[in-house]
Amino acid sequence: MLKFSIHKKLDGTMARAGEIETKNGVIKTPAFVVVGTKATVKSMTAEQIRSLNAQVVLANTYHLYLQPGADIVDQAGGFGKFMDWHGPTMTDSGGFQAFSLGAAFGNSVSKVATSDVGVSDISAVSGQLAKVTDEGVMFKSHLDGSKHLFTPESSMEAQWKLGADMIFAFDECTSPTAPYEYQKKSLARTYDWAKRSLARHNELDQNKEQSLFAVIQGGRFQDLREEAARSLGALAQDSDGFDGFGIGGSFTKDDIGTAVGWVNALLPEDKPRHLLGIGEPLDLFNAVEAGCDLFDCIAPTRMARHGSLHTADGRLNIKNSRFTTDFTPIEASCQCYTCLHHTRAYLAHLFRADEMTAATLASIHNLHFILRLVEKIRESILDDTFHTYKKEFLARYHPPKTS
RNA sequence: GCGUCGGUGGUAGAGCGGUCAAUUACAACAGACUGUAAAUCUGUCGCCUUCGGGCUACGAAGGUUCAAAUCCUUCCCGGCGCA
Numbered sequence: 001m002l003k004f005s006i007h008k009k010l011d012g013t014m015a016r017a018g019e020i021e022t023k024n025g026v027i028k029t030p031a032f033v034v035v036g037t038k039a040t041v042k043s044m045t046a047e048q049i050r051s052l053n054a055q056v057v058l059a060n061t062y063h064l065y066l067q068p069g070a071d072i073v074d075q076a077g078g079f080g081k082f083m084d085w086h087g088p089t090m091t092d093s094g095g096f097q098a099f100s101l102g103a104a105f106g107n108s109v110s111k112v113a114t115s116d117v118g119v120s121d122i123s124a125v126s127g128q129l130a131k132v133t134d135e136g137v138m139f140k141s142h143l144d145g146s147k148h149l150f151t152p153e154s155s156m157e158a159q160w161k162l163g164a165d166m167i168f169a170f171d172e173c174t175s176p177t178a179p180y181e182y183q184k185k186s187l188a189r190t191y192d193w194a195k196r197s198l199a200r201h202n203e204l205d206q207n208k209e210q211s212l213f214a215v216i217q218g219g220r221f222q223d224l225r226e227e228a229a230r231s232l233g234a235l236a237q238d239s240d241g242f243d244g245f246g247i248g249g250s251f252t253k254d255d256i257g258t259a260v261g262w263v264n265a266l267l268p269e270d271k272p273r274h275l276l277g278i279g280e281p282l283d284l285f286n287a288v289e290a291g292c293d294l295f296d297c298i299a300p301t302r303m304a305r306h307g308s309l310h311t312a313d314g315r316l317n318i319k320n321s322r323f324t325t326d327f328t329p330i331e332a333s334c335q336c337y338t339c340l341h342h343t344r345a346y347l348a349h350l351f352r353a354d355e356m357t358a359a360t361l362a363s364i365h366n367l368h369f370i371l372r373l374v375e376k377i378r379e380s381i382l383d384d385t386f387h388t389y390k391k392e393f394l395a396r397y398h399p400p401k402t403s
Numbered sequence: 404g405c406g407u408c409g410g411u412g413g414u415a416g417a418g419c420g421g422u423c424a425a426u427u428a429c430a431a432c433a434g435a436c437u438g439u440a441a442a443u444c445u446g447u448c449g450c451c452u453u454c455g456g457g458c459u460a461c462g463a464a465g466g467u468u469c470a471a472a473u474c475c476u477u478c479c480c481g482g483c484g485c486a
Binding site for chain 1: 439
């Protein structure tokens with residue numbers, strides 16, 4: 001059972017700094033959750049994750065269910081122990097894969113859309129690996145094509161075996177191109193699934209070892225988001241209710257702050273709120289201001305593997321030819337292992353030579369950058385310097401040009 | 404020296420009379436990536452362009468043809484075989 005306490009609220013915003021106590025340790029919030037989908041943060045050892053002062057690792061139910069199987073992870077003592085991570089843990093329910101292997105499969109849609117995103121027909125396209133029904137999601141394994149039905153119940157059962165401290169209700173992550181009617185229908189389904197998840201979770205977890213977060217959907221529509229926040233928020237009142245909330249689904253880059261704010265304005269204040277899958281610097285500032293406590297995102301590690309490195313001035317592409325003879329660190333002021341020991345030229349060489357260490361060193365840097373950023377955001381809330389910190393950061397940080 | 408096979412864009416290597424500025428791969432140059440189908444994907448990759456096209460190109464020089472990277476001749480260079 002998790003204990004959440006708020007230490008400080010920032011006047012004029014919904015931002016707050018606090019702590020979540022889990023049986024595996026304390027998380028100081030706001031916190032960035034490192035993603036280790038398959039019980040590994042890609043290219044990194046657990047020791048390296050610890051050295052970054054990461055607080056929580058999140059794994060994925062769909063992936064671990066398929067490989068190596070939830071039973072094996074269970075035998076290992078849970079995914080944290082399995083991967084030698086002994087701090088707090090989370091698992092995602094597999095709901096995101098309803099989107100990434102469903103509506104998004106083979107398309108270029110991402111969960112964060114550009115503002116000119118259009119509504120499109122969401123009827124199933126051939127080749128998709130996920131099909132959503134009221135019962136659950138039928139997945140065709142991306143590994144071997146075998147079929148697997150995920151339901152709220154089976155997701156809870158798998159997550160129980162995976163053994164994380166915090167788990168998510170099974171939800172449908174919708175496409176940003178889905179029309180209002182579909183979002184509305186899907187939202188009702190996600191609500192039903194949340195209740196089914198909660199019921200099965202309470203059966204499995206008699207001793208309250210895991211904490212269950214409900215997921216708020218509703219796309220980019222205010223009425224749907226608010227309806228979800230109200231209805232799911234109401235299921236967090238008693239001790240058998242939800243322990244926290246995930247805010248999921250699709251946003252437009254521009255309205256991450258606002259849409260998240262609609263939700264958090266209505267959610268119970270005393271439960272942690274996890275913004276699912278968001279992790280770019282500007283989005284983090286906006287989401288904290290809108291009342292979020294936790295974030296997970298694959299971006300820092302994926303970007304790293306692809307050669308895109310965070311700096312206070314924005315991202316740089318280490319593969320650009322100009323870095324081949326740049327014998328300075330990625331960032332002179334950065335205290336990460338990579339910056340303390342290596343140059344841009346060395347990184348550029350490792351990437352060009354296709355060496356695995358490139359991914360590791362780049363991931364260390366990007367995770368350090370984001371973890372440190374959220375830490376600093378937390379400190380700035382506690383000492384009332386959030387607004388100046390944000391302003392200074394934004395003045396210097398140039399986001400990648402959109403469009 | 405004789406014979407034989409070959410010389411194609413940064414590299415390897417297709418093409419073997421028109422649909423070839425030339426398949427493909429790699430390299431190079433840039434871009435994308437937000438609950439990981441992702442050590443991935445996309446674009447560019449002879450020169451010029453008002454994006455219609457124009458120009459120069461397949462070892463070199465000639466030639467045949469309406470038309471040649473593709474056929475012929477000579478030369479240069481390389482592999483192999485025989486002397």
